[in-house]
Amino acid sequence: MKVNENFLKIKSSYLFSGIARKVREYKEAHPEKAGEIISLGIGDVTRPLAPAVIDAMHKAVEEMAHAETFHGYPPEYGQDFLLQAILENDYRAHGVELETTEIFVSDGAKSDCGNIGDIFAEDNKVAVCDPVYPVYVDTNVMSGRAGDPTEHGFTNIYYMPCTAENNFLPALPDAHVDIIYLCFPNNPTGMTASRAELQKWVDYANREGAVILFDAAYEAFITEDDVPHTIYEIPGAKTCAIEFKSFSKTAGFTGVRCGYTVVPHALKANGVELNPLWARRQATKFNGVSYITQRAAAACYTEEGKQQIRDTIAYYQKNAKVIYEGLRDCGFTVYGAVNSPYIWLKTPDGMGSWEFFDLLLNELQVVGTPGEGFGPSGEGYFRLTAFGSAENTEKAVARIKAYFKK
Numbered sequence: 001m002k003v004n005e006n007f008l009k010i011k012s013s014y015l016f017s018g019i020a021r022k023v024r025e026y027k028e029a030h031p032e033k034a035g036e037i038i039s040l041g042i043g044d045v046t047r048p049l050a051p052a053v054i055d056a057m058h059k060a061v062e063e064m065a066h067a068e069t070f071h072g073y074p075p076e077y078g079q080d081f082l083l084q085a086i087l088e089n090d091y092r093a094h095g096v097e098l099e100t101t102e103i104f105v106s107d108g109a110k111s112d113c114g115n116i117g118d119i120f121a122e123d124n125k126v127a128v129c130d131p132v133y134p135v136y137v138d139t140n141v142m143s144g145r146a147g148d149p150t151e152h153g154f155t156n157i158y159y160m161p162c163t164a165e166n167n168f169l170p171a172l173p174d175a176h177v178d179i180i181y182l183c184f185p186n187n188p189t190g191m192t193a194s195r196a197e198l199q200k201w202v203d204y205a206n207r208e209g210a211v212i213l214f215d216a217a218y219e220a221f222i223t224e225d226d227v228p229h230t231i232y233e234i235p236g237a238k239t240c241a242i243e244f245k246s247f248s249k250t251a252g253f254t255g256v257r258c259g260y261t262v263v264p265h266a267l268k269a270n271g272v273e274l275n276p277l278w279a280r281r282q283a284t285k286f287n288g289v290s291y292i293t294q295r296a297a298a299a300c301y302t303e304e305g306k307q308q309i310r311d312t313i314a315y316y317q318k319n320a321k322v323i324y325e326g327l328r329d330c331g332f333t334v335y336g337a338v339n340s341p342y343i344w345l346k347t348p349d350g351m352g353s354w355e356f357f358d359l360l361l362n363e364l365q366v367v368g369t370p371g372e373g374f375g376p377s378g379e380g381y382f383r384l385t386a387f388g389s390a391e392n393t394e395k396a397v398a399r400i401k402a403y404f405k406k
């Protein structure tokens with residue numbers, strides 16, 4: 001037998017394993033400081049699930065205990081009660097009308113972002129932002145669409161640098177591309193795109209016959225009016241965009257697992273509707289989200305669920321503000337935080353992003369994520385997250401302030 005050699009082209013995830021190794025080595029060398037380490041590096045939430053979600057899960061578990069209310073295999077594309085709640089709250093509330101058959105409930109946005117490539121031909125040209133969420137690139141490498149690795153990235157991937165110079169907004173490609181991954185609010189930069197900016201992309205994609213794969217995992221963190229909550233707020237998006245949403249960052253579902261993908265019926269490639277292709281892909285390789293999880297997700301849209309989730313998001317937003325303002329006040333150039341749980345900062349004095357990582361770990365026992373790990377254009381930047389506890393966030397910022405103010 002032969003393996004899929006494309007897998008051999010992927011570097012092992014040296015970013016998070018590299019961070020873990022450095023932290024482990026530091027703890028071994030300085031056992032007395034091990035307890036002092038604060039991580040503002042993780043992209044995982046820490047607050048518990050909303051009480052309304054927990055109640056809904058308990059009820060659903062109880063239903064599973066009795067033959068009359070037991071649920072076996074769920075519908076492949078989602079329970080109607082959840083699809084209706086999504087339509088009403090995530091779309092109609094923003095002036096967007098969709099049909100339930102355009103929504104596919106899943107176990108999360110990572111799987112869907114990764115699996116969506118199944119419905120596209122291998123010789124499509126893929127465009128990604130740099131820095132970027134690694135899943136978009138790695139899944140295209142696995143399927144053979146990315147070409148070969150070079151020092152500057154993969155030969156068949158079109159990289160779009162996003163730096164302070166362009167306000168972290170990619171420029172339209174100067175050559176034809178077929179599949180464009182966009183993520184706003186962005187991980188890792190924490191920056192976002194206005195309506196006018198997204199309209200340029202929708203117009204480009206419609207003109208070029210390209211598809212936009214829009215990752216809206218951080219939609220719940222949007223605070224500014226000019227930032228669209230869904231790509232379908234942009235006229236023309238239904239003929240060129242697929243949208244990924246997740247309950248992970250919205251409602252703390254990283255360990256529960258639920259998300260959904262929207263594939264509008266109006267989206268076609270050479271006259272072929274993409275929606276039934278994704279429906280077939282899901283029905284063949286995926287068996288639906290558990291009833292208990294879908295009840296949990298639906299509870300996010302009840303009045304009390306919405307309020308509880310808003311409170312948790314507000315907790316993280318306060319952390320983001322503490323980090324953003326604390327760093328700004330001691331002279332850092334900082335980005336993100338306003339519509340995002342991520343703070344993206346310029347490393348001081350032109351320091352490399354790993355060098356800055358070492359400094360924070362060794363001097364302050366604070367762990368963050370070097371920007372370079374998200375792509376070459378992330379060099380010279382550093383990511384901190386607002387997902388820690390308020391107490392640890394304050395403590396970490398106080399250490400940074402004390403050190404960099406002198």
Ligand SMILES: *Cc1c(COP(=O)(O)O)cnc(C)c1O
Nearest residue numbers: 108109110133187217246248259
């Ligand atoms: C966290 C995250 C997701 C969500 O992934 P899930 O699989 O739904 O937990 C998707 N995209 C980006 C960019 C993320 O950071």
